[in-house]
Amino acid sequence: MSSSSARSSTGALRNPQTHQAILESTIEILKESGYCGVSIESVARRAGASKPTIYRWWPNKAALIAEVYESESDRVRQMPDLGSLQEDLSFLLHNLWGAWRETICGEAFRSVIAEAQLDPIMLAQLKDEFMARRRDMPRRLLQNAANRGELAEHVNPELLLDLIFGFCWYRLLTEQLTAVQDIDVFIDMLLLGVTARHA
């Protein structure tokens, strides 16, 4: 995925066109037929590549789709800093849901989650690499809020991240990302709590 700067030895270089063609074919198939249309064979066929070439660079289907996610998810990486947790979270989730809906990232992420249910090793990768990286930015966002004194004492930031991601995953996995107005209601409930306060 990332190329090391120093070549360890001689030999032909990886063909970037093939690399690109494989990624693009995966995206096209995901768009046309969804995850269940993606097989190493179908990707190879469409990319004009050979199966061994794909297996040389990606250990399995999940790794291929994960790289597709990485390559298409630039938009989700920018960290908002709008002055309040409420605004930051709102920006973040609108942005994330939008990317999931409008690019192939949503389909790709669903695939990665599904695949991780089949194989413990992929689940470990999902948790320890994929999600670990993706929790960083929201975590800093919570940290900023904490620094501003916005967070209550009983808040456990990691648990709060689970809560936020859980809601998003649930909507992604049940194909309910279009009701964007729910985002702000969700944030209200989250920030204010669901219990009535009788002054």
Add this chain to the structure above:
Amino acid sequence: MSSSSARSSTGALRNPQTHQAILESTIEILKESGYCGVSIESVARRAGASKPTIYRWWPNKAALIAEVYESESDRVRQMPDLGSLQEDLSFLLHNLWGAWRETICGEAFRSVIAEAQLDPIMLAQLKDEFMARRRDMPRRLLQNAANRGELAEHVNPELLLDLIFGFCWYRLLTEQLTAVQDIDVFIDMLLLGVTARHA
């Protein structure tokens, strides 16, 4: 079809032992090898049944696993009524996580979710049948709380259910159901909100 309503023919009835053997084999395989070990072939092999027999009664693997879930999830169906939303939710989630951890239900549910990512029809079943049924009881629980005046005005109950299920799904799908102490921290955050209140 063309014959009268009274059974006149000598045909064999559905063999309940076969039915049971298929469910039990599915459970055993789920326990031993997890979801990826479950295939119609492997179930048929272990149950001593034939593939067509399985296909006659279950349209696909997900339906088979869903029935396994139903048959093993009695424990999760009891509705608590402990007098407060906090206590009811705590009981509910401890109970649910326990069942997911200690019976095959957790594995089965993960499978159903994963399978639903492959096929839109199964996703529809998951949402409209499986989840619809499972949201009923928690919904009544929220209703009770509302009747007691416990819920804030800005609360959207369906969204709140999504939030609760989202958190549970996230923990299930990332195999983090053992940290049961998180349940009550989660409920605290949920009920009180995460925003600091400066009296």
Add this chain to the structure above:
Amino acid sequence: MSSSSARSSTGALRNPQTHQAILESTIEILKESGYCGVSIESVARRAGASKPTIYRWWPNKAALIAEVYESESDRVRQMPDLGSLQEDLSFLLHNLWGAWRETICGEAFRSVIAEAQLDPIMLAQLKDEFMARRRDMPRRLLQNAANRGELAEHVNPELLLDLIFGFCWYRLLTEQLTAVQDIDVFIDMLLLGVTARHA
């Protein structure tokens, strides 16, 4: 290969059309492209069969080709009885060479021999089944000659069979089956010996 008279159990019968199509496709490919064009894939492709179906009935390529040989080699099975070893041998070899040249049997047999050089198990099958069966008839021919008192005392019949088959194999494997006049010169040398006798 041979159908047993009594069915052992229930279930669909083997589809004779598929069986036939596979054999015929093998023959066609052998004719068009020779042994190196025959692969399980190419046979399956042309026969409109699936690879698993072929593997269900034949353990490997050699077994498939061996059955082709069996099914096409009726002509070689008739045992001559013309009254003298010289005439019987002449008939036998002309017949054999003709079948090898004019049907697909020659190509098939070459393939079986080549394949047996790759795998000890196939070599054992070639010796213990394939050749064992094919040596029977010539052996009886020698027996007849012996009964007529035609054979010298120092003759070892099995060794003599090796000698005859060796000559034929050599010509087959080096594609020299057209010089049929050599057959009778060979038989003369065999019967009379190559040593000059000075009266």
Add this chain to the structure above:
Amino acid sequence: MSSSSARSSTGALRNPQTHQAILESTIEILKESGYCGVSIESVARRAGASKPTIYRWWPNKAALIAEVYESESDRVRQMPDLGSLQEDLSFLLHNLWGAWRETICGEAFRSVIAEAQLDPIMLAQLKDEFMARRRDMPRRLLQNAANRGELAEHVNPELLLDLIFGFCWYRLLTEQLTAVQDIDVFIDMLLLGVTARHA
């Protein structure tokens, strides 16, 4: 295979160590795993050479194995002259079978024959180069016998060579080279004929 004496242009010379390492690796693999273990890849791997280097010097696997045969078959080249065809043939065949059994030559020759069944070009090489060279010495042996008046008039020397080689090939290809006592029985049958003579 042979290096021309005059260099045509500049450039590094062929590395004799690499050449040797390739041959030796081929021999080792032939010994350990037989012909089916020999692939250009496996030879390159073991020799620490690259595939293009092998392809630069040998057009195909058969040529490589044929060179192995040449390099290991010195022993079979000496021509006996013991005064009688019977003794000469006996020496020749004992020597040949011994070399085939005790060195890698037998395995190598089987491989060359098998390979020639796959490709007409290799078959032509086998006949026109490989075998042509190997028939020379036995042919002179027969010539000597003829000069001594040992051969009957009806003998066709080339056919007689086919007969002798055929017997040896048959035994080689069916792994029956250990019964060396058969050699002299074979020669007796060959010289005296198999027909009984009633004085």
Add this chain to the structure above:
DNA sequence: ATATAAACGAGACGGTACGTCGGGTCTTTTT
């Protein structure tokens, strides 16, 4: 000395085929 050219390792690559697994559907026999 310095181009020039070949040999060579390393290895990427498109292919073809391997032998296997599982998905669904169909036919045949048994109960």
Add this chain to the structure above:
DNA sequence: AAAAAGACCCGACGTACCGTCTCGTTTATAT
């Protein structure tokens, strides 16, 4: 009529080699 047993086509799996190509290094002439 239902069940059981298999045969069957289909598609995909992950791997092994094939033979060709590019790349960068080394080594031996030829200027």
